[in-house]
Amino acid sequence: MRVIFDYQIFLKQEYGGPSRYFVELNKNLNNININSAIFAPIHANDFVSKKSFSIKLKKRKNFFINSILAKTNEYLTHYYLKDKKNLLIHPTYYNFDYLFSNKNKKVITVFDLIHEKFYSSERIKKYKDEKIRALKESDFIICISENTKKDLIEYYNVSDKKIKVIYLAGLIKQDKEFKIENSSDKPYVLYVGNRHGYKNFEIILQAIKSNNEFKDNFQLFFFGGGSFSKNEIQMFKKYKFEIGEFKHIGSNEQILGSLYSKAFCLIYPSLYEGFGLPVLEAMENNCPVICSNNSSLPEVGGDAVEYFDPKKKESLIQALKNITLSNTNRENMIKKGFLRSKMFSWKNTAFQTNEVYQSLL
Numbered sequence: 001m002r003v004i005f006d007y008q009i010f011l012k013q014e015y016g017g018p019s020r021y022f023v024e025l026n027k028n029l030n031n032i033n034i035n036s037a038i039f040a041p042i043h044a045n046d047f048v049s050k051k052s053f054s055i056k057l058k059k060r061k062n063f064f065i066n067s068i069l070a071k072t073n074e075y076l077t078h079y080y081l082k083d084k085k086n087l088l089i090h091p092t093y094y095n096f097d098y099l100f101s102n103k104n105k106k107v108i109t110v111f112d113l114i115h116e117k118f119y120s121s122e123r124i125k126k127y128k129d130e131k132i133r134a135l136k137e138s139d140f141i142i143c144i145s146e147n148t149k150k151d152l153i154e155y156y157n158v159s160d161k162k163i164k165v166i167y168l169a170g171l172i173k174q175d176k177e178f179k180i181e182n183s184s185d186k187p188y189v190l191y192v193g194n195r196h197g198y199k200n201f202e203i204i205l206q207a208i209k210s211n212n213e214f215k216d217n218f219q220l221f222f223f224g225g226g227s228f229s230k231n232e233i234q235m236f237k238k239y240k241f242e243i244g245e246f247k248h249i250g251s252n253e254q255i256l257g258s259l260y261s262k263a264f265c266l267i268y269p270s271l272y273e274g275f276g277l278p279v280l281e282a283m284e285n286n287c288p289v290i291c292s293n294n295s296s297l298p299e300v301g302g303d304a305v306e307y308f309d310p311k312k313k314e315s316l317i318q319a320l321k322n323i324t325l326s327n328t329n330r331e332n333m334i335k336k337g338f339l340r341s342k343m344f345s346w347k348n349t350a351f352q353t354n355e356v357y358q359s360l361l
Contacts, residue, residue, distance in 0.1 A: 001088055003090055006040070007043060007092070008091060022090075025349060041076040087104040091108055111274040135156055140360060143165050145299050146296070187218055190221050190282075191220065191266075191267055192281075194226075199270050208220065224250075265330070266278060269310050280344055282337070290307075304337040
């Protein structure tokens, strides 16, 4: 049996958790002597191996061009898979149209149900139609957390017997020390990822504004999520912050391990996560974590993080006090977090995923 991961997520993402998942899964399957490969003829992803048979293009926002590239990938992938037997196909997103005549077994991974929970039905109709078909035509479904599994059953009435929960592993480790430019003597608190919508970024500004002790003694560093938008700059002004009070680091993942290891803590206030990789990444880099007490995050953080109610700024303020006013508490969190991070490994992810594959033979 050979496993093939298709092009879809690698055309959609330049980088990000789902595309890293498939790259790490592919690598670790090969490490345990499972013949697997990524087939992404035209992609925009930084993680796809340069040795792959593929062409890397800069990601474009032009819908028409992206449609042409997607159709080209569909054709090439369909041609590549045509008449091949003893394959297991693991599509990396929900487009199964080009696989309609392929008789090989298919497995799909569901990361979260963010679209269903936070977007209007009209806006995501095409997405849901694709997803319904993918779920129906898949021979098995992997969910990355128990919470995602629960949501999937609730929204799509999928049989529990068709689903297995397999956790992700950490993606960022500090293999090399990078200097973090800091013009101030104040320690910094780190925020990682996008800042829109359900990420609930605004509650951090609310908490800092209401806590002068924290504002006077700490900086806030941002990693990823793009430069500050006009709406975000307006939000800073709303809470009477100057944009110069915050530092945006960019999105170079080579320095992220160093950012975690030097941070006073990570704040992760999301209203919903399918898994919550930054929580795990922080723990494995000895960075204590303050995060929301919802969705999948307690599955990842266990008893090693400081939780708060993401809808109440007072709860976040108290969590900040719990970690800033007690060095002993912070040191215990670092130790417990590092030990907990060892529970997650890509080798285990690959073994458990292969068990799913083998069950379909």
